[in-house]
Amino acid sequence: MAKIKAGIVGGTGYTGVELLRILANHPEVDLQVITSRSEAGLPVSDLYPNLRGFMDIQFTEPDVKALKNCDLVFFATPNGVAMKMVPELIEAGVKVIDLAADFRIKDISVWEHWYGMTHACPDYVAQAVYGLPEVNREAIKQARLIANPGCYPTAVQLGFLPLLENRLINTDFLVADCKSGVSGAGRGANVGTLLCEASESFKAYAVPGHRHLPEIKQGLELEHKSAVDLTFVPHLTPMIRGIEATLYAKAKTNTVSVEEIQKLFEQRYQDEPFVDVLPAGSHPETRTVKGSNLCRIAVHQPQDNDTIVVLSVIDNLVKGAAGQAVQNMNLAFDLDEQAGLGIVPLMP
Numbered sequence: 001m002a003k004i005k006a007g008i009v010g011g012t013g014y015t016g017v018e019l020l021r022i023l024a025n026h027p028e029v030d031l032q033v034i035t036s037r038s039e040a041g042l043p044v045s046d047l048y049p050n051l052r053g054f055m056d057i058q059f060t061e062p063d064v065k066a067l068k069n070c071d072l073v074f075f076a077t078p079n080g081v082a083m084k085m086v087p088e089l090i091e092a093g094v095k096v097i098d099l100a101a102d103f104r105i106k107d108i109s110v111w112e113h114w115y116g117m118t119h120a121c122p123d124y125v126a127q128a129v130y131g132l133p134e135v136n137r138e139a140i141k142q143a144r145l146i147a148n149p150g151c152y153p154t155a156v157q158l159g160f161l162p163l164l165e166n167r168l169i170n171t172d173f174l175v176a177d178c179k180s181g182v183s184g185a186g187r188g189a190n191v192g193t194l195l196c197e198a199s200e201s202f203k204a205y206a207v208p209g210h211r212h213l214p215e216i217k218q219g220l221e222l223e224h225k226s227a228v229d230l231t232f233v234p235h236l237t238p239m240i241r242g243i244e245a246t247l248y249a250k251a252k253t254n255t256v257s258v259e260e261i262q263k264l265f266e267q268r269y270q271d272e273p274f275v276d277v278l279p280a281g282s283h284p285e286t287r288t289v290k291g292s293n294l295c296r297i298a299v300h301q302p303q304d305n306d307t308i309v310v311l312s313v314i315d316n317l318v319k320g321a322a323g324q325a326v327q328n329m330n331l332a333f334d335l336d337e338q339a340g341l342g343i344v345p346l347m348p
Contacts, residue, residue: 007034026340072329165268170250174249179235184320
């Protein structure tokens with residue numbers, strides 16, 4: 001089988017370089033194009049020296065004609081970019097994985113409200129497959145257009161899913177209390193994410209409403225098949241990578257035990273290569289998934305009451321972005337789902 005001819009649109013951000021790092025050692029991928037208007041002509045390894053000796057390619061201006069020669073194009077671009085190019089690529093037979101939010105939310109009016117722009121190709125939103133493999137694996141295998149999930153939505157949905165699928169919790173008051181490293185804000189200059197501003201500090205943000213809220217609710221409601229009431233509060237932590245989601249829910253009955261919940265999670269994820277349910281009583285740390293495509297989960301039932309607490313950790317740049325995109329690529333091209341993703345987390 002010939003290698004997949006891949007292109008990346010927008011390769012200078014943190015998500016783009018993470019894609020490059022993973023694809024550099026993928027046995028079935030031939031990276032043909034990586035675009036950047038600002039860095040066109042510059043060797044990739046000059047901007048990202050960690051790729052020296054692994055990636056012999058230059059940034060080029062975005063060119064749809066060149067991208068049409070690819071089998072697959074990743075969009076690691078700001079919201080609103082992919083939707084302007086996707087129709088032409090899809091009609092040319094190119095598969096697309098969008099790591100931004102252009103195709104995640106099915107209700108166009110909701111998307112336009114949260115992202116503050118008119119959608120350029122709403123007809124393609126309906127055919128896009130939401131790329132959470134643990135839920136949509138079979139649909140991803142047949143997809144031409146894959147909407148890669150956001151980082152917070154990945155950690156939160158994987159934590160709540162077994163409880164919703166088994167209808168163990170009340171859905172009138174779910175809480176997702178989440179913390180992210182500053183790389184989640186992107187590589188662009190921003191005073192709030194400068195080292196002197198973010199270091200030795202901790203804050204909540206976007207409490208009135210975050211763009212990932214409707215995406216999370218959409219996923220949870222699809223699983224529960226009815227409305228859910230979710231309070232989602234993100235926080236910025238003084239670290240580069242990682243997301244920790246502490247999730248709270250009330251059990252429908254106080255007769256369910258933490259041992260039963262533990263078993264339920266273990267059974268739900270026993271065949272999932274990138275979800276690791278930790279032993280009972282564990283407290284997962286973000287550093288144990290750093291640089292990997294893993295989601296590590298632990299479940300608790302404090303004081304044996306009716307509150308269930310789920311702890312979910314991921315690397316926001318890998319399972320929350322580039323790694324999940326490669327996992328989706330593997331599925332869409334009938335490859336080993338774990339190809340290129342056997343990355344041992346970095347410690348310390």
